[in-house]
Amino acid sequence: MTGTSARGTASGDSDHTRHLLHQMLRVRRLEEQCVELYSAAKIRGFLHVYIGEEAVAAGVMATLGPDDAVVATYREHGHALLRGVPAGAILAEMYGYVEGCCRGRGGSMHLFDAATRFYGGNAIVAGGLPLAVGLALADKMSGRSRVTACFFGEGAVAEGEFHESLNLAALWQLPVLFCCENNLYAMGTALARSESQTDIALKAAGYEIASWSADGMDVLAVEETARRAVDAVRAGGGPHFLELRTYRFRAHSMFDPERYRDKAEVSRWMERDPIDKLRNALEAAGQLTDKDWKSIQQDVEAEVKAAVEFAEAGTLEPVEDLTRFVYSERGPQ
Amino acid sequence: MKTTYREAMRAAIRDALQRDDRVFLMGEDVGAYGGCFAVSLGLFEEFGPERIRDTPLSESGFVGAGIGAALGGMRPIVEIMTVNFSLLALDQLVNNAATLLHMSGGQFNVPLVIRMTTGAGRQLGAQHSHSLEGWYAHIPGLRILTPATLEDARGMLWTALEDPDPVLIFEHGTLYNVAGELADDAGPVDISTAAVRRPGKDISIITYGGTLPAVLDAATRLAGDGIDAEVLDLRVLRPLDDAAILGSVAKTHRAVVVDEGWRSGSISAELSARITENAFFDLDAPVGRVCSAEVPLPYAKHLELAALPTAERIVAAAREAVGARG
Ligand SMILES: Cc1ncc(C[n+]2csc(CCOP(=O)(O)OP(=O)(O)O)c2C)c(N)n1
Numbered sequence: 001m002t003g004t005s006a007r008g009t010a011s012g013d014s015d016h017t018r019h020l021l022h023q024m025l026r027v028r029r030l031e032e033q034c035v036e037l038y039s040a041a042k043i044r045g046f047l048h049v050y051i052g053e054e055a056v057a058a059g060v061m062a063t064l065g066p067d068d069a070v071v072a073t074y075r076e077h078g079h080a081l082l083r084g085v086p087a088g089a090i091l092a093e094m095y096g097y098v099e100g101c102c103r104g105r106g107g108s109m110h111l112f113d114a115a116t117r118f119y120g121g122n123a124i125v126a127g128g129l130p131l132a133v134g135l136a137l138a139d140k141m142s143g144r145s146r147v148t149a150c151f152f153g154e155g156a157v158a159e160g161e162f163h164e165s166l167n168l169a170a171l172w173q174l175p176v177l178f179c180c181e182n183n184l185y186a187m188g189t190a191l192a193r194s195e196s197q198t199d200i201a202l203k204a205a206g207y208e209i210a211s212w213s214a215d216g217m218d219v220l221a222v223e224e225t226a227r228r229a230v231d232a233v234r235a236g237g238g239p240h241f242l243e244l245r246t247y248r249f250r251a252h253s254m255f256d257p258e259r260y261r262d263k264a265e266v267s268r269w270m271e272r273d274p275i276d277k278l279r280n281a282l283e284a285a286g287q288l289t290d291k292d293w294k295s296i297q298q299d300v301e302a303e304v305k306a307a308v309e310f311a312e313a314g315t316l317e318p319v320e321d322l323t324r325f326v327y328s329e330r331g332p333q
Numbered sequence: 334m335k336t337t338y339r340e341a342m343r344a345a346i347r348d349a350l351q352r353d354d355r356v357f358l359m360g361e362d363v364g365a366y367g368g369c370f371a372v373s374l375g376l377f378e379e380f381g382p383e384r385i386r387d388t389p390l391s392e393s394g395f396v397g398a399g400i401g402a403a404l405g406g407m408r409p410i411v412e413i414m415t416v417n418f419s420l421l422a423l424d425q426l427v428n429n430a431a432t433l434l435h436m437s438g439g440q441f442n443v444p445l446v447i448r449m450t451t452g453a454g455r456q457l458g459a460q461h462s463h464s465l466e467g468w469y470a471h472i473p474g475l476r477i478l479t480p481a482t483l484e485d486a487r488g489m490l491w492t493a494l495e496d497p498d499p500v501l502i503f504e505h506g507t508l509y510n511v512a513g514e515l516a517d518d519a520g521p522v523d524i525s526t527a528a529v530r531r532p533g534k535d536i537s538i539i540t541y542g543g544t545l546p547a548v549l550d551a552a553t554r555l556a557g558d559g560i561d562a563e564v565l566d567l568r569v570l571r572p573l574d575d576a577a578i579l580g581s582v583a584k585t586h587r588a589v590v591v592d593e594g595w596r597s598g599s600i601s602a603e604l605s606a607r608i609t610e611n612a613f614f615d616l617d618a619p620v621g622r623v624c625s626a627e628v629p630l631p632y633a634k635h636l637e638l639a640a641l642p643t644a645e646r647i648v649a650a651a652r653e654a655v656g657a658r659g
C-alpha cells in the first residue's frame with residue numbers, strides 16, 4: 001500500500017502548531033550558529049546541517065513518546081535537539097568537551113543520549129537501519145508497545161542494509177517507523193542517477209510495508225502522516241515507511257563546493273521554506289500575532305545563546321581517560 | 334560424562350536460554366534445520382521459533398539487528414555460519430558493535446554474543462576455510478574467544494553473555510566432533526586468561542582454537558625426543574593475556590607460535606612482536622612461527638594439508654628453536 005497524505009493546514013490546535021513552529025526555529029537557529037562556529041574554527045570535523053529539512057524532524061518527533069527510540073544519521077543535530085538532548089550538550093559535543101552528550105568522543109556526526117533513547121548519530125550511510133530493526137525486535141519480544149523511529153537519507157536506499165532491514169522488519173512485523181528524508185541528493189548524486197526506481201515509497205511497499213509519502217516542507221503534513229503511521233505501528237500493525245520529500249538549502253557539508261545543482265533550483269525550494277510557510281499560514285489564519293512570533297524568536301535566541309555559553313565554558317576530558325569506554329569498566333563476570 | 338564439542342556448545346546455549354529470558358539465538362538455519370553444523374539441533378522444538386530465530390540470508394541485517402536488540406535490553410546470541418560470511422556484516426561489527434560504547438562516551442553497551450565457525454581442514458575450498466579471527470582481534474571494543482576444549486565450549490558462552498561488551502566466539506570447524514570427558518557439573522569459565530594445557534620447561538608452543546590438538550600431538554612427539562614443551566592455549570585473542578605469554582617464555586626461553594591464519598599481519602605476528610618487545614633478553618632463540626601458507630586455502634586434500642600447520646611442521650619448528658643455542 002502506498003499513498004500520499006492529505007495536505008496539512010493551519011487549522012486545529014493553534015498552541016500545538018505554534019509549538020511546531022518554535023521547534024523548527026530551534027533547529028534552524030542552532031544550526032546557523034553551528035555554521036558560524038565552524039567558520040570561526042571553534043568546531044571541527046565534518047559538519048552537515050539540516051537547514052531546510054526541519055519540518056521532517058519536527059513533524060515526526062512530535063508523534064513520539066518518551067519511551068520510543070530514535071535512530072538517526074550524521075545530519076542529526078536537529079533530531080537530537082527535538083528528541084530532548086539539551087542544545088548546550090550538543091554544542092559542547094562539537095567543541096569536543098567532556099560536557100558534551102558523548103564526552104566529546106562522538107562529535108557532530110555521532111550524537112547519542114541514553115536518557116532520551118537517542119541511538120545516534122551514525123556516519124555510515126544505512127548503518128542505523130539494522131540497529132532500528134533490532135531495537136524494535138527487543139520491544140516486540142519483550143511485549144512493549146514502543147516505537148523505534150529511524151531517519152535516513154534517500155542515499156541509503158541503494159545500500160544492501162536498507163533492503164535487509166526492510167525485509168526483516170516486515171517479515172517479523174516489527175514496530176519500526178522508517179523515515180526516509182528524500183532531499184533528492186546524496187552528496188552530489190541526484191536520485192535519478194543512483195536508483196532505477198525513484199519512487200521510494202513504492203520500493204518499500206515491495207516489502208509489504210505500508211508506505212506513505214508526504215510533503216517534507218510542510219510540518220503539519222509530516223506530522224499528520226507520521227501520526228497515522230506511529231499509531232498503526234504502536235497498535236501492532238508492523239513496520240511503516242514514510243518518504244518525506246524535502247530539500248537541503250545548504251551544501252552537503254562544510255567542504256562541499258556544490259557543483260551538482262544550480263542556484264535557481266535551490267532558490268525555488270527556498271521559496272518553500274517550512275518555517276516561513278507555517279508562519280505565513282498561521283498569520284493568515286489569525287493564529288500568530290507579531291508579538292507571538294517575536295516571543296518565539298526571543299526564546300530561541302536565548303536558548304542558543306545559553307548553549308554557546310555552556311559550550312564555551314566546557315572542559316577537556318583528561319587524556320588519561322583516553323582508553324575508557326573501549327570496554328565496560330565492569331567487564332565480564 | 335562423555336560428550337562432544339558440538340554437544341557441549343549446545344548444552345551451553347540451552348543453559349543460557351533457560352537461565353535468562355532475554356537470551357535468544359538468531360541466525361541462518363539455526364531453527365528448523367538445526368544449525369548448519371547441527372549445534373542447535375533440537376532447540377527449535379524445545380524453545381520455539383521466537384527464541385530460536387531463523388533469519389534470511391542477510392548477515393549485515395541480522396548482525397545489526399542483534400546489536401539493536403542488545404541495545405534494547407536483550408541478550409542475543411547471533412550465529413554466523415562461517416567467518417567468511419561475517420565479512421558481509423563487517424560494517425555492523427566494526428562500525429557499530431565495536432564503537433558504540435566509546436563514541437557514546439560510555440552510555441551504550443552492546444551485550445551481544447556472536448558465534449561463528451572458522452578454519453580449514455574439511456576440504457571446503459577457499460571460501461569456507463579461512464581463519465580470520467586475527468582480523469577481528471585487531472579491533473578495540475571486541476572480545477575475541479577461541480574455545481579449543483570441551484570445558485571452554487561448554488563454559489565460555491555464559492560468561493560471554495554476562496559481558497556488557499560484544500564478544501565474538503570462533504569455533505573451529507574440525508573441533509565439533511571432538512569427543513571426551515566433561516565434568517557433569519561443568520559450568521562457566523573465565524574469558525580473560527590463557528591456559529597452560531601441558532606444562533614444560535624447554536620451549537613454549539603458543540596456540541589457540543583448532544590447532545591445539547596438533548600442538549598437543551607435536552608436544553607428545555617432542556617429549557619422545559627429550560624436548561619438554563609447554564603448550565599455552567591463548568583462549569582469548571583480544572584482549573591478550575600478556576602475563577601468561579611472557580610468563581611462559583620467561584620460564585622456557587623459547588617460543589613457537591602456531592596460528593592457522595596467514596603469517597603476514599597475523600595474530601602470530603602480534604605475539605612475536607610482543608615477546609620481542611617485552612621478553613627479548615629472556616629469549617635463547619628467535620620466536621618461531623607456524624602459520625598457513627600464503628594462499629587461498631585449496632580444495633585438494635594434499636594441497637590443503639600442505640597449507641596448514643600440521644604436527645610435523647610444529648615439531649620441526651620446535652626442534653629448530655631448541656637447536657638454536659643462545
Ligand atoms: C557507507 C557509506 N558510504 C559513503 C559515505 C560517504 N557519504 C557521506 S554522506 C553521503 C550521502 C548520503 O546521502 P543521503 O543518504 O541521501 O543523506 P543526506 O546527506 O542527503 O541527508 C555519502 C555518500 C558514508 N558516510 N557511508
